[in-house]
Amino acid sequence: MADELKRTTPVTRENMIREPILAAAVELFRNHGFAGTSMQNIATAAGISRPALYYHFKNKEEILRSLVEVVTVRTQREAARIASTAASDHAELLRAVVFSHAVSLLRHPQHFAVLQRDERHLPARVQALQEKAKRELFDTFSDLIRSGISAGVFRDCDPVVTAFCIFGMCAWTVQWFKPGGKMTADKVAEIIADNAVWMVRRSGSARDRNPASWLAVIKDDLAHLERAITHKGAVKRS
Amino acid sequence: MADELKRTTPVTRENMIREPILAAAVELFRNHGFAGTSMQNIATAAGISRPALYYHFKNKEEILRSLVEVVTVRTQREAARIASTAASDHAELLRAVVFSHAVSLLRHPQHFAVLQRDERHLPARVQALQEKAKRELFDTFSDLIRSGISAGVFRDCDPVVTAFCIFGMCAWTVQWFKPGGKMTADKVAEIIADNAVWMVRRSGSARDRNPASWLAVIKDDLAHLERAITHKGAVKRS
Numbered sequence: 293m294a295d296e297l298k299r300t301t302p303v304t305r306e307n308m309i310r311e312p313i314l315a316a317a318v319e320l321f322r323n324h325g326f327a328g329t330s331m332q333n334i335a336t337a338a339g340i341s342r343p344a345l346y347y348h349f350k351n352k353e354e355i356l357r358s359l360v361e362v363v364t365v366r367t368q369r370e371a372a373r374i375a376s377t378a379a380s381d382h383a384e385l386l387r388a389v390v391f392s393h394a395v396s397l398l399r400h401p402q403h404f405a406v407l408q409r410d411e412r413h414l415p416a417r418v419q420a421l422q423e424k425a426k427r428e429l430f431d432t433f434s435d436l437i438r439s440g441i442s443a444g445v446f447r448d449c450d451p452v453v454t455a456f457c458i459f460g461m462c463a464w465t466v467q468w469f470k471p472g473g474k475m476t477a478d479k480v481a482e483i484i485a486d487n488a489v490w491m492v493r494r495s496g497s498a499r500d501r502n503p504a505s506w507l508a509v510i511k512d513d514l515a516h517l518e519r520a521i522t523h524k525g526a527v528k529r530s
Numbered sequence: 531m532a533d534e535l536k537r538t539t540p541v542t543r544e545n546m547i548r549e550p551i552l553a554a555a556v557e558l559f560r561n562h563g564f565a566g567t568s569m570q571n572i573a574t575a576a577g578i579s580r581p582a583l584y585y586h587f588k589n590k591e592e593i594l595r596s597l598v599e600v601v602t603v604r605t606q607r608e609a610a611r612i613a614s615t616a617a618s619d620h621a622e623l624l625r626a627v628v629f630s631h632a633v634s635l636l637r638h639p640q641h642f643a644v645l646q647r648d649e650r651h652l653p654a655r656v657q658a659l660q661e662k663a664k665r666e667l668f669d670t671f672s673d674l675i676r677s678g679i680s681a682g683v684f685r686d687c688d689p690v691v692t693a694f695c696i697f698g699m700c701a702w703t704v705q706w707f708k709p710g711g712k713m714t715a716d717k718v719a720e721i722i723a724d725n726a727v728w729m730v731r732r733s734g735s736a737r738d739r740n741p742a743s744w745l746a747v748i749k750d751d752l753a754h755l756e757r758a759i760t761h762k763g764a765v766k767r768s
Contacts, residue, residue: 409647442757444754444757444758447728447750448749448750448753448754449721449724449725449728450721453713453718453721453722453725454721454725456699456702456703456705456706457699457702457722457725459702460698460699460700460701460702460703460705461694461695461698461699462698463698463702463705464694464695464697464698464701464702465694465698467694467698467701468694475691480691483687483688483691483692484691484695486687487687487691487692487695487729488729490685490687490728490729490730491725491726491728491729492728494750494754495747507755510748510751510752510755513744513747513748513751514748517741517744517745517748521741
């Protein structure tokens with residue numbers, strides 16, 4: 293993958309402190325729901341004092357906002373960045389966007405699982421943020437597919453259903469992927485990205501875009517099809 | 531799709547009576563969980579008397595067993611039946627198995643959603659039934675992919691991750707598909723099955739195999755050619 297298509301997550305000192313707190317909060321949300329978890333519970337689970345917790349997150353809503361930020365907003369921002377790079381190869385752009393989304397899920401499976409399960413219990417403003425980022429991420433995927441179809445690189449598939457298929461391939465990993473197993477998160481994300489590209493790429497899409505050559509290919513295919521049907525008929529009759 | 535690959539759900543008189551009861555129960559499970567729903571609640575919601583309900587289901591466990599039967603066991607049985615048919619074309623077998631699984635989900639989205647969310651709250655014996663059917667369904671998918679790879683029809687992909695990708699494409703429909711919208715459940719299931727086949731098929735291998743796949747390739751080529759000509763025409767006129 294070209295350097296400009298690679299994921300770049302800023303590792304700031306603030307992130308290094310906030311992420312373990314968020315992980316502790318996610319574990320509590322998973323077992324007791326958003327409403328059943330207090331700031332005191334989170335401080336205790338993270339092994340820090342209440343004032344220290346309030347220094348990093350001024351209330352629970354801010355922790356939930358941070359969860360949405362890590363799981364959805366950051367992925368959306370990264371996908372938009374990749375999709376807007378100068379690279380003109382649609383297949384490589386799709387591969388990079390899917391890899392980026394999948395790897396983010398695979399590295400934070402519990403964050404995603406809890407958000408998916410309890411999305412409707414989020415505070416209204418956080419839910420709106422989540423909805424917006426999800427919609428934009430979906431649009432990035434479907435627009436990229438549409439644009440690959442127009443360019444003749446992708447086959448004539450349904451861009452909406454296909455974008456949902458790719459989302460599903462990525463999202464389902466939280467049901468089966470076990471971190472620390474024989475496959476790394478990066479390896480699984482690579483396979484998923486590869487599968488997504490195969491799913492949409494035209495066979496022989498390197499094919500000349502000149503209509504006359506296309507026509508020749510179609511004629512050739514029709515001849516083969518005719519032979520196959522005639523052959524079948526012959527076999528049946530015998 | 532060949533007749534023998536088509537789904538055959540037995541429509542018995544008993545099923546016709548049990549299914550509306552099950553639908554009413556699913557609606558209650560969705561809002562109140564398995565534990566929070568009583569036989570009385572189900573009878574009321576289904577508009578029948580308690581004795582009538584007990585005539586069809588002797589207790590709540592049997593209703594949950596029936597839910598697992600409709601969502602997972604029946605799909606698994608159907609997939610195993612298709613996979614064992616005499617048809618030798620791996621792509622067509624995979625298409626039929628995926629279609630059958632997807633259409634079952636798309637026709638019972640709420641049944642599946644409630645089962646997926648609250649699986650761990652099922653009574654132990656019902657949970658064991660669900661786990662077994664899910665594992666067998668997964669094995670049917672991954673074995674079919676493995677066998678297509680050995681036959682040289684499918685590309686050298688990872689059969690396990692790819693089977694999970696296909697599961698995810700199907701399962702995610704419960705997050706977005708709205709029954710009664712502009713696309714029918716059958717149409718969406720067809721697109722998903724088609725996407726699954728494209729994901730694993732070797733480029734060009736379809737050509738030496740079956741007429742339906744050829745036809746898909748030719749149609750795709752024609753659509754591209756049409757777009758190219760229309761686009762050229764538009765440019766010329768301007």
